[in-house]
Amino acid sequence: MAKKRSGGGRGKSGEVSAVKSGLWSRARRYAGSALLILLGGLIFNLDRMGDLGDQVGNFQRLMPYRIRRFIPWRRHLPVGMAQKNEVLTGRVTEVYDGDTITLHADGKNYRIRFYGIDAPEAKQQDGIASRDVLRDKILGQDVTVTVKNIDRYGRAVGQVSFQGRNINLEMVREGQAWYYKNFAQGERDLEDAQRIAQENRLGLWQSPSPMPPWKYRELNRK
Numbered sequence: 001m002a003k004k005r006s007g008g009g010r011g012k013s014g015e016v017s018a019v020k021s022g023l024w025s026r027a028r029r030y031a032g033s034a035l036l037i038l039l040g041g042l043i044f045n046l047d048r049m050g051d052l053g054d055q056v057g058n059f060q061r062l063m064p065y066r067i068r069r070f071i072p073w074r075r076h077l078p079v080g081m082a083q084k085n086e087v088l089t090g091r092v093t094e095v096y097d098g099d100t101i102t103l104h105a106d107g108k109n110y111r112i113r114f115y116g117i118d119a120p121e122a123k124q125q126d127g128i129a130s131r132d133v134l135r136d137k138i139l140g141q142d143v144t145v146t147v148k149n150i151d152r153y154g155r156a157v158g159q160v161s162f163q164g165r166n167i168n169l170e171m172v173r174e175g176q177a178w179y180y181k182n183f184a185q186g187e188r189d190l191e192d193a194q195r196i197a198q199e200n201r202l203g204l205w206q207s208p209s210p211m212p213p214w215k216y217r218e219l220n221r222k
Contacts, residue, residue, distance in 0.1 A: 096131070097134075101138070
């Protein structure tokens with residue numbers, strides 16, 4: 001009498017499961033690739049979508065920065081050259097550090113440097129914290145910039161307002177930036193805000209002797 005093969009059924013079932021698993025894995029890989037292609041097409045065409053593009057673009061500020069920094073949101077737009085005393089209204093699309101942003105206004109990108117304040121450099125102590133505070137305040141939001149002057153790099157140096165709030169002043173008051181006295185003489189509001197932040201040991205003033213960013217740049221200048 002012939003002996004029955006043990007495990008024959010289980011072996012065939014295992015082969016079927018392996019095939020199904022392989023097909024499912026391949027389908028997920030193809031679906032992921034298709035999603036990335038669609039997302040890429042959407043991102044690169046946001047500027048052609050009018051208000052809908054702006055609404056979709058708002059989701060950028062909800063994404064983790066590790067993902068958001070790779071999104072080319074409006075980077076291909078022409079660079080705007082502001083004039084002294086000009087008032088710009090637009091959306092903040094980039095925050096580089098605690099005192100520098102990109103503003104999208106009138107179909108152009110403007111590099112904006114905050115007037116009267118100087119935030120820690122990104123590689124400096126408290127630099128990342130300062131940048132993140134400013135991102136939480138205005139990234140993806142519509143703001144108004146009153147241009148005070150143009151610096152030697154062609155950036156508009158201005159006072160930034162959001163919903164009636166003076167963001168320059170807030171950054172100093174919360175200890176996220178210094179009052180840049182050398183380039184904004186007589187700004188008592190900024191001076192008082194810095195004193196309050198120091199007295200309450202807020203932000204960068206938690207350190208007993210924080211290094212001013214202008215001194216940091218001087219020491220690290222190549």
